[in-house]
Amino acid sequence: MGHSPAASHGHGHTQTPPDAERSGSGVRWSVLVVLCLAQFMVILDVTVANVALPSIGADLRLSPATIPWVVSAYTLVFGGFLLLGGRLSDIFDRRAVFLAGLAVFTIASVACGLAANGGMLIVSRLVQGAGAAFLSPAALSIITTTFHGADRNKALGAWAAVGGTGSAIGVLVGGALTSGPGWEWAFFINVPVGVAVLAATLRLLPRSAGRGTQGGIDWLGAVLMTTATAAVIYGLITAGHAGWSAPGTYLPIIVGVVLAVAFVLVERSAAKPLVPLGVVGKRTVVSGGVSMLAGAGLLIAGFFLCSLYLQNVAGFSAMQTGLTFLPVALGMVVAVHLCAHGLAHAGWRPIAVIGMVLAAGGFFWLSRISGDPSALGEVLPGFVIAAAGLACMFIVATTSAMHGVDHAEAGLHSGLINTYHEFGASLGIALVAAIAGASVGGAHTTTLTGFQDAFLACAIVAIIVAVIAPVLLPAGKPDSDGPIFAH
Numbered sequence: 001m002g003h004s005p006a007a008s009h010g011h012g013h014t015q016t017p018p019d020a021e022r023s024g025s026g027v028r029w030s031v032l033v034v035l036c037l038a039q040f041m042v043i044l045d046v047t048v049a050n051v052a053l054p055s056i057g058a059d060l061r062l063s064p065a066t067i068p069w070v071v072s073a074y075t076l077v078f079g080g081f082l083l084l085g086g087r088l089s090d091i092f093d094r095r096a097v098f099l100a101g102l103a104v105f106t107i108a109s110v111a112c113g114l115a116a117n118g119g120m121l122i123v124s125r126l127v128q129g130a131g132a133a134f135l136s137p138a139a140l141s142i143i144t145t146t147f148h149g150a151d152r153n154k155a156l157g158a159w160a161a162v163g164g165t166g167s168a169i170g171v172l173v174g175g176a177l178t179s180g181p182g183w184e185w186a187f188f189i190n191v192p193v194g195v196a197v198l199a200a201t202l203r204l205l206p207r208s209a210g211r212g213t214q215g216g217i218d219w220l221g222a223v224l225m226t227t228a229t230a231a232v233i234y235g236l237i238t239a240g241h242a243g244w245s246a247p248g249t250y251l252p253i254i255v256g257v258v259l260a261v262a263f264v265l266v267e268r269s270a271a272k273p274l275v276p277l278g279v280v281g282k283r284t285v286v287s288g289g290v291s292m293l294a295g296a297g298l299l300i301a302g303f304f305l306c307s308l309y310l311q312n313v314a315g316f317s318a319m320q321t322g323l324t325f326l327p328v329a330l331g332m333v334v335a336v337h338l339c340a341h342g343l344a345h346a347g348w349r350p351i352a353v354i355g356m357v358l359a360a361g362g363f364f365w366l367s368r369i370s371g372d373p374s375a376l377g378e379v380l381p382g383f384v385i386a387a388a389g390l391a392c393m394f395i396v397a398t399t400s401a402m403h404g405v406d407h408a409e410a411g412l413h414s415g416l417i418n419t420y421h422e423f424g425a426s427l428g429i430a431l432v433a434a435i436a437g438a439s440v441g442g443a444h445t446t447t448l449t450g451f452q453d454a455f456l457a458c459a460i461v462a463i464i465v466a467v468i469a470p471v472l473l474p475a476g477k478p479d480s481d482g483p484i485f486a487h
Contacts, residue, residue, distance in 0.1 A: 356389060
């Protein structure tokens with residue numbers, strides 16, 4: 001799709017931009033800030049619980065098999081229902097879908113903080129993920145249909161930066177809140193932010209026209225996709241403590257594969273499929289999806305492993321762990337800006353290769369951890385390098401997947417790219433938990449082999465992606481009159 005996004009509105013919508021676009025330029029950029037703040041809150045909740053896991057596990061007496069689900073329950077439902085959320089934002093009023101998701105997310109955050117046991121917490125996280133699944137694609141589709149040309153690339157760059165840095169800052173915030181008022185506030189913090197975003201959205205963002213021509217909703221496809229993902233992730237998490245030969249491991253994985261095949265068959269025959277297979281097969285969608293899958297999976301897995309290693313092995317407090325990741329967040333901010341400018345000049349392929357080579361080097365550094373109590377020198381340099389490289393993949397993934405998207409498919413494409421993000425996060429945690437095994441199981445573990453093997457596996461995956469990235473990604477670069485970020 002080599003044409004400019006500015007000319008790619010399609011389906012007769014060229015002369016009817018959204019209401020937000022007809023507003024002044026200042027209002028449009030204010031809308032971007034509000035939408036990015038909402039996305040920041042959603043992404044932050046992927047990692048904010050990571051640093052609080054030891055405290056949550058101790059207070060609620062969670063088993064080693066249950067601990068990964070505090071994170072995976074959220075990302076699992078988030079990823080499973082993103083396509084449905086994107087579809088709804090194409091059919092109905094995008095602002096209404098955004099506000100509905102925001103309300104569900106905020107209310108579920110209260111329930112997470114009030115959880116009295118593991119079951120209540122995990123159910124609340126599931127509901128929280130459902131709210132995020134409607135909020136996030138609606139927000140990205142609003143951005144995609146509000147901005148055009150160079151402005152669209154700047155806006156997408158800002159969105160991608162939130163996806164990368166939100167993960168790092170989430171760990172920092174989680175550490176501060178867990179060591180201060182308690183882990184419950186890692187969830188309560190969403191309430192004032194959610195209320196502020198709600199008020200700003202009602203004031204700044206007028207109602208936009210729905211996409212009635214898109215047709216009905218494929219509920220069966222949504223259910224099949226979510227259950228297939230849940231089954232596979234459940235099997236992978238079970239492998240972490242029961243082994244790959246346990247029935248609880250391989251049976252759910254088999255069921256998940258069967259359901260995935262059923263999903264494809266349903267989509268092929270559905271009158272209005274949740275995911276038209278022609279869209280899924282687009283090169284920009286495939287390459288952007290793989291980039292996001294790898295970037296999100298490795299980054300969230302890295303935070304998961306480093307948080308548990310620092311607290312369970314090195315004896316760091318939650319606050320110390322969060323502060324340790326402050327340089328990681330700053331490094332990702334710098335990397336996002338450098339990669340965004342590099343992308344405007346060099347294109348997707350070189351930036352992706354550079355990012356994954358850096359990630360591989362950082363994870364290889366981490367694979368050599370020794371368990372020294374002064375773990376700062378062992379963990380921080382490697383993870384700063386790895387996270388900086390992975391931050392570049394968020395820019396590559398978002399700009400390539402949304403390249404040349406017309407208004408009528410903005411919700412679907414945004415749902416797809418966000419699905420890859422959340423599925424990558426769930427898959428990354430599941431795989432490293434399975435490889436690390438008992439090393440991530442408790443507060444008194446001193447086993448290093450599992451952590452070392454998991455970090456080495458991340459390095460190998462990064463090298464594989466670096467090799468295949470030039471084959472998958474388009475040869476060009478985002479259509480723009482200048483760098484993705486304006487100064």
